[in-house]
Amino acid sequence: MQKFKILWADDEIYLLKPHIMFLEEKGFQITTVNSGLDAIEKVEEDNFDVIFLDEMMPGMTGLETLQQIKQLKPQVPVIMITKSEEEHIMDDAIGGQIADYLIKPINPSQILLSVKKILQNKQLISEKTNSSYQQDFINISMAYNDADDYQSWTEIFKKLTYWELEIDKTENKSMQEVLETQKSEANTNFAKFIKRNYLDWINDSQSNRPLLSPDVMKEKVFPKIKPGKPLFFVVIDNLRLDQWEILEPLVSEFFNVEEESTYFSILPTTTAYARNALFSGMMPSEMARFHPQLWEGEDTDEGKNNHEEAFLEEQLKKNRLNIKFSYHKILQAYQGKNVLDQFNNLLNFDLNVLVYNFVDMMSHARTDMKMIRELAPNESAYRSITKSWFTHSSLFGLFKKIGEAGLEVVVTTDHGTIRVNKPYKIIGDRNITTNLRYKQGKNLNFESGKVFEIKRPEDAKLPKFNVSTSYVFAVEDYFFAYPNNYNHYVNFYKDTFQHGGVSLEEIIVPIIHLKPKKY
Structure with a gap:
């Protein structure tokens, strides 16, 4: 067991002998001094794991000593001990970055708890x-x-x-x-x-089924629209449940979580299908049938999410919501800054919809760029980058402005993502989709087993581009690979974050209702 070293500075150190003996019996090595100056000298000479500092010492006070110790050894934890309960002393001590604050008289167990909390916490x-x-x-x-x-x-x-x-x-x-x-x-x-x-x-909409992508706005957003109280609907593309959990403490500075729930993304769990379903309130085959001018199929080279605003407008009409709404898609930093600069204009709308694409772009960048893959080698680092982005993003600034304005927010995503590791061979013609987690096309050839195959697209309300079209979805952490140049393909895409298939991480995604702390 590591023997921790403690420096204890108190002008009445002789009165603390029982406490010192108690800590020594617990295995701690104690060095004692009678003044702030002596404490500073010891800190210059030696390294300590924790410092006890009496506030009321003659000559240099505990707070003055603290300031100099922090300049010499900023990382060493300091526990301030004082007879005074004056609030300004507590404020100054906390501002001086103390690790704990104890008020005399103190007992040995109280000291031991404080030390354990600091030194053995992890x-x-x-x-x-x-x-x-x-x-x-x-x-x-x-x-x-x-x-x-x-x-x-x-x-x-x-x-x-x-x-x-x-x-x-x-x-x-x-x-x-x-x-x-x-x-x-x-x-x-x-x-x-x-x-x-x-x-x-x-x-069967009457079956015991989860909330699905087309249901989200009707069930979770529209009922919260109130006259004179702008509602914000924020969609963070490709945000998993674990990523939301690390962002929530940052958001909670401005909001209380009124409701934290989930919904199930439809298949394929991709932006083109799942997010269009979110904004249209329809399944993909319905979008293709009723709004062919808005739906971009797999057989086109056009962007698959160029018409989200139009789909949203159609869904509002369908639900007889005659409201003013704004729609913003943030792909670049300057677009996020523009939203912040024009925040007061957003207060003129009943519903403000904002789509932030950073997390999705990060997952793709991790695949394509060696540096990003090294920065995020595992799930923990991937979450850390997400948190770092959010902390310094215009989106965090937007949450702050919304909270200060006393307005409500619904936050969600369109689908999640999974780190893939196992290749799965598949063969198809040149028109087969390029997504690694699902394939759509004709004459697909693969070994049955670790896939979810939909032979009749109409059964899943998916578009059918020709008579022999079928869909096949990768499950667990598999990804599809072609036999041609197989080893290179597998080595490049193994251990990358992908979406489109069937996994807990891709399908079960968060949807959060936030109420401002400031009214």
């Missing part, structure tokens, strides 16, 4: 997290083996996401491999569940 958290996950492991395994409805799968995915984030906080991450194996097993069972139920959900 170790204790790791031990508790690993122990708790081990206890929950069997419960989760039983749950996904027995799950037969979408509610159960939603709860399983939320629980797996919770443990992924908790284990990510631990030091040794000894349970991470176990969790990854459990997530993989859960995805195997989830794929079977989707195969059994997806077509029934699509064709």
Whole structure:
């Protein structure tokens, strides 16, 4: 066990002998001094794991000593100990970046708790997290083996996401491999569940089915529109549940979470299908049939999301909502800045829809650019980059402005993404889609098994481009690869983030209702 070194500065240090002996019996090495000047000298001479600093010392006060210690060793944690309960002293100490603040008289257990909280916090958290996950492991395994409805799968995915984030906080991450194996097993069972139920959900709105992409605006956005109170609907493309969970603490500075729920993205889990369904309130085959001038099929070279605003307008008309709305798609930093600069103009609209594409672009950049792949080698780093972007983004600035204006926000995404690792051979003609997680075309040739095949597109309300068109979706963490130049293709795309197929991460996505803290 590591022997931690503590420096204790107090002009009445002789009165603290029982406390010092108590800590020494617990294995700590204590160095004592009687003044702030002596404390500074010791800090210059030696390294300490934590410093106890009495505030009321003659000569140099504790706060003055703190300031100089922070200049010498800014990373060393300092616990301020004082007889005074005056608020300005607490404020100055906190402003001086103390680690803890104790008020005399103090007892040995109180000191030990403070030291453990600072020095052994990560170790204790790791031990508790690993122990708790081990206890929950069997419960989760039983749950996904027995799950037969979408509610159960939603709860399983939320629980797996919770443990992924908790284990990510631990030091040794000894349970991470176990969790990854459990997530993989859960995805195997989830794929079977989707195969059994997806077509029934699509064709029977009365069945016990989840909220799907076309339902989102009608069920979660339109009912929240109120006269004189602009509503903001923010769609962050390609945002997974775990990514939202790390952004929520930042957003909570301005908002309370009124409702945190999920919905199921339709297949294919791509922008062209899922996000168009979100804005149109229709399935892809319905869009192609009723709005052929807006729908861009797989056989065109046009962008597949150039008509989201028009689809949204049609959905508002369909739901008899005669309101003023704005639509903004943010692809570049300057576009986000323009939104912030024109924020007051947005207050003239009943509904403001904003689409932010950074997370989707980041996942594609990680595939194409070696530097981005090195910056985000794993799920934890991928989340970290997402958080860093958000902290410095115009979107964070927008949330702040909305919160200060006392207005509500609905935040969601169109689909998630999964890190793929296993190649799956497929053969098709030259018109086959290029997406790695789903293929649409005729005469598709592949080994049956780890895929979800839809032979009749009309059964899934997907467009049918010719008489022999079919769709096939990769499941779990597989990705499709062509036999030609197979090894190069596999090496390039393995361990990249992709979407379009069937996995918990791609299909079950967050939708959040935020109410401002400021009214």
